[in-house]
Amino acid sequence: MITTTIFRQINRPGLCKGLTDLLRHGGVGPHGSALNRYAGAFKNSLLFDCYKLDVGTLRAYADLKKNSLALKTIQRKEIIQDVIEKNRYIFIERKNVLVKDIRDKKTLVKERVREKIEEVVERENIFTIPNYLTVGRAILSPYIGYVIVQGDMPLAIGLLVAAGVSDFLDGQIARKWPSQSSKFGSFIDPMADKLLIGSLVIAMGYCDLMPVWLAGTVLFRDVFLIGAGFVIRYISLPPPRTFTRYFDATHVTAQLEPTFISKVNTAVQLGTIGLSLGAPVWNYVDHSVLHGLWYLTGATTVAAALSYILNKNTYKILGKSK
Known part of the structure; x- marks a missing residue:
């Protein structure tokens, strides 16, 4: 999955030129073991020879993409939690209003029952x-x-x-x-x-x-x-x-x-x-x-x-x- 993603990304026109600069500024992440499994495929690839990218650069690029994906996942979780918390607060507010309304109506009904009893x-x-x-x-x-x-x-x-x-x-x-x-x-x-x-x-x-x-x-x-x-x-x-x-x-x-x-x-x-x-x-x-x-x-x-x-x-x- 990671190899296919990398191939699709580096096949874009003009990507090879800025890829090395991007990786140098972004740094190499600690998770590079995934690319080691696919190094042979890259060495035999014509695309690899064309852009003269080494395995370390590809590993760094994959780690950067992985970190970016993890960051997006965390952001999405935070958004979902914010929505859940907001809906929970709204639910609690509505519940409190409903309970208060029921208590008020119950008190009113008791008063009316007493009045009717006095009439009967x-x-x-x-x-x-x-x-x-x-x-x-x-x-x-x-x-x-x-x-x-x-x-x-x-x-x-x-x-x-x-x-x-x-x-x-x-x-x-x-x-x-x-x-x-x-x-x-x-x-x-x-x-x-x-x-x-x-x-x-x-x-x-x-x-x-x-x-x-x-x-x-x-x-x-x-x-x-x-x-x-x-x-x-x-x-x-x-x-x-x-x-x-x-x-x-x-x-x-x-x-x-x-x-x-x-x-x-x-x-x-x-x-x-x-x-x-x-x-x-x-x-x-x-x-x-x-x-x-x-x-x-x-x-x-x-x-x-x-x-x-x-x-x-x-x-x-x-x-x-x-």
């Missing part, structure tokens, strides 16, 4: 008279159970009557004055009733004023309904479902609709509990009517639980206010 989730005033009565009844419930365990039945009956009156009043006020009505009340009113009845049946079962099987049935049904209420709250609460938003009473997400049999069951339970409390006071502990009321209460309690399971209209998830 209804807020209402929970500080109403019916709600105060309901909360007071819920707070009073454990104390009534304590009074029963202490054996003060007249006081327990009086507190139970007061709790029943508060339950009647909060419903009447909410129906007659719409400004006092709240969807939050539809949740806490049945919860307060369950807490009251649960406190009473636990205390009465402990004092043998009510059969244990009836107390267990009533408790199981109430625990089931309370647990269902927490599940409905979780399902109806739009994301993000944080602890603070979950227990924020002003965020109303669902409304309960008690079934007819549930209302009947509540009345039967309160009547049975009242008569059972009065049994040791008026001496009719083993009366057959009282035993009949216990079985009736157990039957209506089971029927009420089934009505909540089978009826799909017992609660309504609230959407965006119109």
Whole structure:
């Protein structure tokens, strides 16, 4: 390859004259071993005799061409590296701009989602008279159970009557004055009733004023309904479902609709509990009517639980206010 290149170069017109001068000024490189292999070919060549070039001159010329080629290769590599480095810098700049744009849009989307959530989730005033009565009844419930365990039945009956009156009043006020009505009340009113009845049946079962099987049935049904209420709250609460938003009473997400049999069951339970409390006071502990009321209460309690399971209209998830 080197011999052929040299032959092509020295065959050009006028090249032989300036070739020696060029090599003298350019110097002879250290890589001349390639021409030694082709010295015989040069000695036998008519072109070699014509221009009277010796092997050392040809070797120097070949080394010069080789060095020139190596220099061009290095220059090309540097150009390619410069282009790669420049493109890399441009790529990094574009990547940073794209990442920043994505982060900005993500933040904007989160803000818009929060705004939409505030629009979807209804807020209402929970500080109403019916709600105060309901909360007071819920707070009073454990104390009534304590009074029963202490054996003060007249006081327990009086507190139970007061709790029943508060339950009647909060419903009447909410129906007659719409400004006092709240969807939050539809949740806490049945919860307060369950807490009251649960406190009473636990205390009465402990004092043998009510059969244990009836107390267990009533408790199981109430625990089931309370647990269902927490599940409905979780399902109806739009994301993000944080602890603070979950227990924020002003965020109303669902409304309960008690079934007819549930209302009947509540009345039967309160009547049975009242008569059972009065049994040791008026001496009719083993009366057959009282035993009949216990079985009736157990039957209506089971029927009420089934009505909540089978009826799909017992609660309504609230959407965006119109």
